[in-house]
Amino acid sequence: MSKESEKKTKTVTVTVHRMSGRNKFLLITISLLLMAFLRTGFLIFLIGMLPSIVVYFFDRSEHHYTFRTIFSCNLAGCLPFLGHMFEYGPTNASLHEATSSTLTWVLMYGSAIMGGALIAFTPQIAKTMITGLHQTQIARLQRSQARIEAEWGKEVTNYSAKFN
């Protein structure tokens, strides 16, 4: 088949992230339980978890590390609010007390921001680590190449270049 016809028949595949049935079941069950327990508080919880919900739809990566990180951090930030709700019950007074506190919102969104910061900086740290590791491996391989070249001469390089 010619290259042109190949181009024409080429289809662009877009990976659409779909939640598995089990996760969907878990999410619905937990949501129903939280809705039953928190009542109006569940709405506040959803607003608190808004960064994670947004990231969920935007993170198209294979392993969804961004979503996972931000979700974990975001949830960690929402946990004190949930703890307060569990401790004092979903009454209007406790709901008002929790939502009127700036600290609650700072914790919920701040933790999400921290998650974002974490996902932004850790690859840089990882890159530094990987580069160092690679350099060590390259040095070892280069020593091996030098040994081969010393024993078999430059011809080895020429042949290798030819075959490559």
Add this chain to the structure above:
Amino acid sequence: MASPARMDALDAQVLIEEQVDTGLKSLLEGYRSPFGSGQERRDELNKHLILHAERPIPRLSHSYAQAYAAEDLHNAERQIYALVFEAGIPYRAQAIQELTGFAHPNLSYLHGAGTVFCSHLGEARMVAFVDMPEGNTLADYLNTQGRMHPNVVKEKLLIPMGQALTALRERKTCHGNLRPEIIYMGDTLLLGECISAPCGTLSHYLYEPPERRQCQPLARGETTEKTDLYALGVMVFDLMYGLDKQRDMGEQEFTRLSMDVGCYHAFAGTREFPDVYTDFFRGVFNDNPNERWGVDHLLQWLDGKRFNMIAPATAKEASRPFLFQGENIFNRRVLAYQFHRHWRETVKDIKHMKLDRWADMSLHKPEMAERIERTLRIAGDASTEKHVNDMMSRILSILDPCGPIRGVNITLRPDGIGPLMAQLMAEGNSELNTLMNFIETDISNFWSELDDYNKAEQNTVLWKLQRVRTYMKSRAFGFGPERLLYDLNPSLACQSPLLKSLHIMNPNDALKALDGLAKQLAPDTSFMDRHLAAFVASRSDISKEIRLLDLSTIPALADNPELVVLKILAKAQARNERLVLVGLSTWAAMRVEKMLDEIHNRTIRREMKQQLRALASTGSLNDVLSAVVNRDMALQDHEGFAKAIAIFQLNQAKIDKLRNPRLIDKQASDLGGKLASTISNFVLLITGCFVFGRLLGL
């Protein structure tokens, strides 16, 4: 591939030293060849025959040998002279062997012959020491006194010549260049030397029978006693009647006449010979070489026997003439002669001449007609000049089977192919290709099968030609045209530029000479010499191409022609186990050292180089070659190199991968994501534990 331990050892020396001191140079510097350079004994043979190169003798010199004064230290009073043979032309080895030391009152005494380093030429040559002839030559007599009475001819010339030719026959040889200039009319008739020139090269054309006359001088081949008798007959005729008429005719006209009317009539014309001489002339001038007189006939005739020979009929063979170039030709030999003279014109029309019909209807030779028809048919519409010329040569041989083999510019007899080839090769003449075509198309065999005229003596050379035909197409060292040259000329010295000046005649001498030259020529001079290889292969009777199968895994070495030549030399040396050649072996080792660079593994290479000196010290070429012609080594090197390439490529691929920025970014992204995910999960876990603990009141 090297073992891990070896690899570790190599760690210490990143680059293995390429320059290894083999010690070969010092070995060669300290070596003195026991065989010398071939120049130690100058201008002398057998320590008592001395050549005086400063005193040339032009009257005894000719195209193939220069004569010089000489001296025999064992007998200073004896007058001798030396003949220095021309280089590059085969000489009459058998005649020299048979006649050395043979004394006969009517033959020049040959004191000795052999290779002598001639100081005036600066090179070695074949030199023969012969008794100085006394008296005037027959040629002088003919020039000064003219005719001789028939009775005196018999007494003064025929009887002593009969004795001389009988003696030559007893020594299994013949003269080959019988002419008035070589017969000395002293107190006793003396026949001059016959060893310094190939047969038929010095005679005037009148002294050659028609079947030899048309050939190139060097291509006339060996003679028989019948040829000598023919020449003797011409001399007798000259003495009695003179040859002025025949000389005035010129070669072509005389040849044509002798074909038209026969040799006898070409000389005799309308002349009546004395009764006693009629038999003699009819016998020696017989056109049929088989019926021509030999020495036995001469001796019987001299004893008084009468043969009552019938005068040969004029050769008018055909009942109807063949019209060619406006001339009516009745004789097929004349027709062949005319075809040859007008080769180009004949080639154009040969297929339309109805030659086969003429042979059948007019010559009444249906067999000949069939052969002609078959030859024309086989050639078919042959378009190449080579095929057309081959067809022409065959047709001329069919028409004149007694005559020579004729080509466009070459006419020869099969046993003349060797000497002619030597001449053409030395001159670099393009006719060499024509000669090679003769051999390739096997026309000699075709010629020999046509008739039995004078061809029994060609059997040996025909067998040789059959044998060398298989060698000629090979381009391998030791074969090809050069091999043909030496196989067809057993007495030809080696024409290699390295050895030509030393006049080498056998492989042992060649090896000794190379040993002597080693100091001078090593290490830069290559052994890649077709003449050297062919000469040694021919004289050592090596009939199979040398193939270095042990080195098949290293093509650069397996196909190395220099290594092939060294192998040929080694084979020649192996035939003489006592021949220790340290100089040549060292030279060979120096050349092998360069070849070892084809071996990839530096360690193997270094080890091999280090053992060359010890191998060269044994003086055996085979030992030196064993260092490189080694199957295990070749295999180890080949396989190791393949593995090394594979590992090198793999490592290179890994390095490239490790340096790939996109890959690094991806890995960093993945690892970073994992790390961030893990940390966030950890934070969640702690927060969860903290909140859960507070709920539980912990």
